[in-house]
Amino acid sequence: MVDRLRAIAPYVVVLAIATWLFDVALHFRFSPRAGSLGPGLWPRAILALTIIVCVMRIGYGLFARRAAIESGTGDLLHDVAAGIPQAAGPAAPPAPRYPLLLLVGIALTIAYVALLGTLGFALATFAYMAAMMAIGRYRRRGVIVVVALLGSLVLMFIFMKIVYLSLPIGVAPFDTVSLTLMKLMGIR
Amino acid sequence: MLDVAQQLAGGFHALLQLPNLMALAVGLVVGMLVAVLPGLTLVMGVVLALPFTYGMAITPSIILLTAMYISGTYGGAITSILFRIPGEPMDVPLLWDGWTMAHAGEPARALGWTLFAALTGGLITALVMVTLAVPFAKVALSFDSPEYFAIVLFGFTSVVTLGGGSLANAFISLFVGMLISTVGVDEIYGVDRFTFGTSMLRDGIGYLPVMVGAYGLGEVLVRLEQGFASTPMTGDAALRTRIPKLREAWQIRGTFARSSLIGVICGIIPGAGATIASFIAYGVEGQYGPRRHKLGSGIPEGIVAPQVASTASVGGHMVPLLTLGIPGSGATAVILGAFLLHGVQPGPQIFNTQGPLVYAIFASTFAAVIGMGLLGYFAIRPLIKVLYLPEAVVSVFVIMFCLIGAYSEHNNITDLWMIVVFGVVGYLFERYRFPIAPMVLGAILGPVAENAFLTSMISYRNDWTIFFTRPVSCVVLLMAIVALLFPLYGRYRRRHVAPAAHG
Numbered sequence: 001m002v003d004r005l006r007a008i009a010p011y012v013v014v015l016a017i018a019t020w021l022f023d024v025a026l027h028f029r030f031s032p033r034a035g036s037l038g039p040g041l042w043p044r045a046i047l048a049l050t051i052i053v054c055v056m057r058i059g060y061g062l063f064a065r066r067a068a069i070e071s072g073t074g075d076l077l078h079d080v081a082a083g084i085p086q087a088a089g090p091a092a093p094p095a096p097r098y099p100l101l102l103l104v105g106i107a108l109t110i111a112y113v114a115l116l117g118t119l120g121f122a123l124a125t126f127a128y129m130a131a132m133m134a135i136g137r138y139r140r141r142g143v144i145v146v147v148a149l150l151g152s153l154v155l156m157f158i159f160m161k162i163v164y165l166s167l168p169i170g171v172a173p174f175d176t177v178s179l180t181l182m183k184l185m186g187i188r
Numbered sequence: 189m190l191d192v193a194q195q196l197a198g199g200f201h202a203l204l205q206l207p208n209l210m211a212l213a214v215g216l217v218v219g220m221l222v223a224v225l226p227g228l229t230l231v232m233g234v235v236l237a238l239p240f241t242y243g244m245a246i247t248p249s250i251i252l253l254t255a256m257y258i259s260g261t262y263g264g265a266i267t268s269i270l271f272r273i274p275g276e277p278m279d280v281p282l283l284w285d286g287w288t289m290a291h292a293g294e295p296a297r298a299l300g301w302t303l304f305a306a307l308t309g310g311l312i313t314a315l316v317m318v319t320l321a322v323p324f325a326k327v328a329l330s331f332d333s334p335e336y337f338a339i340v341l342f343g344f345t346s347v348v349t350l351g352g353g354s355l356a357n358a359f360i361s362l363f364v365g366m367l368i369s370t371v372g373v374d375e376i377y378g379v380d381r382f383t384f385g386t387s388m389l390r391d392g393i394g395y396l397p398v399m400v401g402a403y404g405l406g407e408v409l410v411r412l413e414q415g416f417a418s419t420p421m422t423g424d425a426a427l428r429t430r431i432p433k434l435r436e437a438w439q440i441r442g443t444f445a446r447s448s449l450i451g452v453i454c455g456i457i458p459g460a461g462a463t464i465a466s467f468i469a470y471g472v473e474g475q476y477g478p479r480r481h482k483l484g485s486g487i488p489e490g491i492v493a494p495q496v497a498s499t500a501s502v503g504g505h506m507v508p509l510l511t512l513g514i515p516g517s518g519a520t521a522v523i524l525g526a527f528l529l530h531g532v533q534p535g536p537q538i539f540n541t542q543g544p545l546v547y548a549i550f551a552s553t554f555a556a557v558i559g560m561g562l563l564g565y566f567a568i569r570p571l572i573k574v575l576y577l578p579e580a581v582v583s584v585f586v587i588m589f590c591l592i593g594a595y596s597e598h599n600n601i602t603d604l605w606m607i608v609v610f611g612v613v614g615y616l617f618e619r620y621r622f623p624i625a626p627m628v629l630g631a632i633l634g635p636v637a638e639n640a641f642l643t644s645m646i647s648y649r650n651d652w653t654i655f656f657t658r659p660v661s662c663v664v665l666l667m668a669i670v671a672l673l674f675p676l677y678g679r680y681r682r683r684h685v686a687p688a689a690h691g
Contacts, residue, residue, distance in 0.1 A: 028380070129584045143581075151588070159596070167592075169456075
């Protein structure tokens with residue numbers, strides 16, 4: 001039963017969000033005119049279909065026979081692969097998961113976006129690239145520093161000097177670094 | 189026909205300009221590199237190249253992306269055959285005969301067949317583009333909103349049913365994408381939808397952040413959770429290519445013909461694509477090929493079928509993109525984005541308004557196919573070197589290109605938040621086995637579908653039957669219904685017919 005509940009959990013979440021958004025779509029403010037379908041019809045139709053699919057999937061997950069669930073749905077690629085001896089070989093073992101790495105990676109990306117305007121592109125990118133390579137289990141620290149340094153400088157040069165993109169230079173005192181680098185690279 | 193030939197000659201002339209030639213060369217090399225690297229997909233590669241096109245003229249921009257798209261359909265085959273690492277999902281069928289042939293001591297022959305198949309598929313795809321695009325555009329001129337709605341609906345059903353995996357998950361993914369496209373100020377009524385009072389959401393959510401976030405950052409997050417486990421290559425492989433003799437190729441002309449047709453058709457159907465084409469072509473070879481019982485043992489037919497089909501699908505995809513403005517795949521959606529960024533709207537009128545540009549694209553397709561062949565033959569050894577790069581290093585550059593790409597569209601940091609949000613959504617989709625392609629296609633084609641639907645309703649006084657009383661619209665909707673019933677039939681067959689046959 002726990003397995004079944006775990007399997008339907010994503011659909012319950014989607015169902016809850018879709019139901020809430022359906023309610024939001026019922027209350028779009030507009031001046032109705034005779035014969036007009038209104039701005040809410042299309043999103044409501046999409047949400048109604050989402051709710052129907054979720055309810056069906058939840059019902060199926062709770063009450064269908066286990067064998068039926070495991071047989072899955074019509075899957076063209078599965079059908080093709082099933083008929084091929086080479087493809088039907090032993091399945092690869094599932095890859096180990098490192099949820100902490102994932103959480104740190106997401107946190108670092110959020111921090112990068114949050115600090116980009118303050119630190120400026122060069123500093124923030126150097127720090128972010130180095131941190132991401134380090135948490136990505138790459139152990140050669142010297143290479144990490146060199147790649148992060150060269151990477152941030154090359155990206156800055158390409159996008160500011162060649163593509164004419166206005167990347168964030170940061171606020172004082174961090175903007176000094178960006179402005180110095182821009183001067184050295186001939187970026188105006 | 190003479191007019192087309194003249195225009196095409198003009199296209200080749202335009203291609204000879206230095207920026208266009210450079211875009212072609214860079215596109216070919218980068219497309220192949222991206223496809224060789226297992227962590228990067230072809231769509232991701234095209235997405236990551238998009239910010240570079242902002243500062244370029246439109247012709248080299250589209251040539252760059254198209255060349256990447258074409259050469260990307262070949263690059264992954266090399267690693268599939270030599271190292272048993274499919275660079276792209278479309279290269280998985282190459283493991284079954286390509287790798288087997290290489291493993292049996294004939295890697296040069298396996299690579300030769302793949303290259304020959306890619307060249308054939310590529311030339312066919314270029315011819316298809318040139319011959320089909322003009323008639324397609326002429327027919328499309330007569331289309332009204334019901335036809336557009338039917339075509340988009342057909343695209344939705346095919347991406348859901350052909351994509352593989354759970355049908356319910358594919359539908360939910362599609363609906364999420366369509367819903368994302370409704371966020372912002374509604375075009376017809378001027379009403380805020382799902383903006384929750386934030387100015388950021390009033391502008392709507394473009395499909396590029398959805399795509400870049402879900403395909404780019406999302407994929408990197410998935411691999412980060414696995415600890416970037418793919419180990420860099422350490423050994424060496426026999427990197428020689430032996431092109432088959434024409435006599436040998438002629439002996440399996442049926443495979444070439446069948447697979448090319450499958451590739452072109454899968455390309456034209458919105459939502460299907462190179463991966464579907466590759467699998468179907470292999471499956472059809474297994475069902476109807478004269479040497480079907482030997483498939484999987486390392487025969488040329490098993491290499492040619494998927495490779496011809498996947499490369500041939502490119503031209504098929506480009507036809508509806510250019511003539512209807514409807515992208516049928518992730519890569520063509522990015523190419524559409526490049527068109528729109530330069531103020532050009534593809535559609536039935538494009539031959540009248542942007543004829544030289546279109547023929548330059550056609551000419552570049554021919555040149556890209558030849559260039560891909562030369563690159564695949566002579567530059568295979570240096571190309572393979574990218575496999576020696578550590579995944580953590582490659583991934584961090586992927587993220588940077590994703591973020592800069594999103595930032596460069598409006599020079600606005602708030603766009604980066606969208607990338608982060610859709611990166612996490614992409615990760616969750618992968619984690620819980622919701623396919624990403626339907627969401628992306630929903631976000632791209634959602635506004636087209638809504639506009640076509642509401643315009644039809646306004647034009648035909650809310651008459652719902654209009655979609656079935658107009659012949660083209662009715663036929664396409666019937667095709668959509670068939671596409672929906674197809675997996676249900678497959679399920680029925682697996683449950684009832686297959687056990688009966690075995691019992």
